Amino acid sequence: MSMHTVSRRHFVGGAAAALGTLALKPDFAAAKGIRRVPGGPPMLRVLQSEVDAYDALAHLSSNENPYGPSEKSLEAMNYAFKYSMRYGYPDNNVQERIADAHGVPSDHVLLGAGSGEILEVVGLTYLGHGKKVVGVEPSYGSVYSHASGIDADTVLLPLEADHRQNVERMVDATNRHYRDVGFVYVCNPNNPTGVTMTAAEIAYLLDNIPEDVPVLIDEAYHHFVDDPEYQESLKYVRDGRPVIIARTFSKVYGMAAMRIGFAIAPPVMIDEMRPYSTGSVNALARWGAVAAMEDVEAQRMVLAENRRLRERTISEVEDLGYECIASQTNFFMVHLRTRVAPIRQAFRERGVAVGRDFPPMLDHLRVSIGTEDEMGRFMNAFEDIMRDVAASNGGA
Numbered sequence: 001m002s003m004h005t006v007s008r009r010h011f012v013g014g015a016a017a018a019l020g021t022l023a024l025k026p027d028f029a030a031a032k033g034i035r036r037v038p039g040g041p042p043m044l045r046v047l048q049s050e051v052d053a054y055d056a057l058a059h060l061s062s063n064e065n066p067y068g069p070s071e072k073s074l075e076a077m078n079y080a081f082k083y084s085m086r087y088g089y090p091d092n093n094v095q096e097r098i099a100d101a102h103g104v105p106s107d108h109v110l111l112g113a114g115s116g117e118i119l120e121v122v123g124l125t126y127l128g129h130g131k132k133v134v135g136v137e138p139s140y141g142s143v144y145s146h147a148s149g150i151d152a153d154t155v156l157l158p159l160e161a162d163h164r165q166n167v168e169r170m171v172d173a174t175n176r177h178y179r180d181v182g183f184v185y186v187c188n189p190n191n192p193t194g195v196t197m198t199a200a201e202i203a204y205l206l207d208n209i210p211e212d213v214p215v216l217i218d219e220a221y222h223h224f225v226d227d228p229e230y231q232e233s234l235k236y237v238r239d240g241r242p243v244i245i246a247r248t249f250s251k252v253y254g255m256a257a258m259r260i261g262f263a264i265a266p267p268v269m270i271d272e273m274r275p276y277s278t279g280s281v282n283a284l285a286r287w288g289a290v291a292a293m294e295d296v297e298a299q300r301m302v303l304a305e306n307r308r309l310r311e312r313t314i315s316e317v318e319d320l321g322y323e324c325i326a327s328q329t330n331f332f333m334v335h336l337r338t339r340v341a342p343i344r345q346a347f348r349e350r351g352v353a354v355g356r357d358f359p360p361m362l363d364h365l366r367v368s369i370g371t372e373d374e375m376g377r378f379m380n381a382f383e384d385i386m387r388d389v390a391a392s393n394g395g396a
């Protein structure tokens with residue numbers, strides 16, 4: 001594939017650029033490391049250089065939602081501040097509202113401080129006594145690192161050449177290890193590839209493994225999917241299958257730092273898991289989450305902007321001669337044909353944070369979709385960095 005040498009600079013303006021300038025401005029007090037936050041609460045003293053450096057970055061490394069919580073969600077969180085000193089406060093019936101929104105009774109819902117907590121709770125509940133988790137690699141690695149951390153084993157299968165999860169191999173591995181399988185992990189769509197498992201593949205998996213093997217289906221990015229072959233897997237929970245659906249408010253709802261997610265599963269499984277959960281979801285997150293679910297307009301905006309900027313960025317990257325994996329999420333992977341690690345460093349030096357390594361896909365860079373401004377900064381950096389790489393390889 002030829003490397004185009006077209007140079008087009010992408011418009012970069014707005015708040016991020018302003019912050020970039022701010023970060024570079026020499027500051028007398030900052031030399032000491034600590035000063036007041038400009039425009040921030042006067043009593044707040046922070047390590048200003050750290051805040052400036054963080055704020056100035058284009059944040060394209062963690063699949064966050066760059067727009068943050070919706071106005072309605074912010075209003076609800078502001079309202080909930082009045083409960084900051086309480087236990088047992090009204091929480092806007094978050095558990096019931098989540099259950100209603102998903103067509104299940106509220107005993108099917110377990111809240112977590114992010115879906116990250118839910119994933120760990122599943123591990124703690126089902127991986128005791130030498131049990132294993134079956135899944136693909138790369139996928140959302142926290143599940144596997146948590147398993148290793150609690151001395152459980154993993155059975156990790158490679159992705160196909162087209163980056164799909166091979167459901168037949170998953171079935172086969174589960175059946176082969178049946179007695180030792182604590183649960184099967186399916187990240188759908190998968191992180192880091194952005195590729196989905198179809199409804200038919202999920203059905204095949206559930207129809208061909210023993211009925212009592214728990215299956216954890218992580219649907220952190222399900223809102224972003226357009227593929228008609230994809231379906232959420234809630235119906236399996238309603239059918240009473242041992243399926244746990246993990247969901248988060250960190251992605252389409254833009255509440256990653258608020259830490260709220262949930263599991264939907266049959267009540268017996270919720271009861272098995274509850275002793276391992278902390279139950280420590282704060283008042284603001286509870287109120288903000290209810291408002292977020294109801295703010296359909298805000299979700300539409302996030303999804304439309306994400307799709308527009310993802311498709312535009314992918315097409316610009318492909319015009320430069322780099323293949324991307326078609327994504328159904330708020331991130332995509334580009335094949336750099338060279339190791340990502342040093343390139344990631346080069347992006348960082350240009351103020352752009354991009355995804356970490358995802359072994360064994362060490363030549364694929366994961367890029368989250370940020371704001372228009374951030375994607376412009378990414379493209380400018382990409383063009384410069386990859387031109388240098390091509391030149392040092394003796395190319396154009």
Ligand SMILES: Cc1ncc(COP(=O)(O)O)c(C=O)c1O
Pocket residue numbers: 062063113114115116117140187191218220221247248249250256260261
């Ligand atoms: C697939 C997947 N599952 C779960 C999580 C955890 O998200 P959180 O703990 O913020 O809900 C993430 C975070 O990026 C993710 O990508």
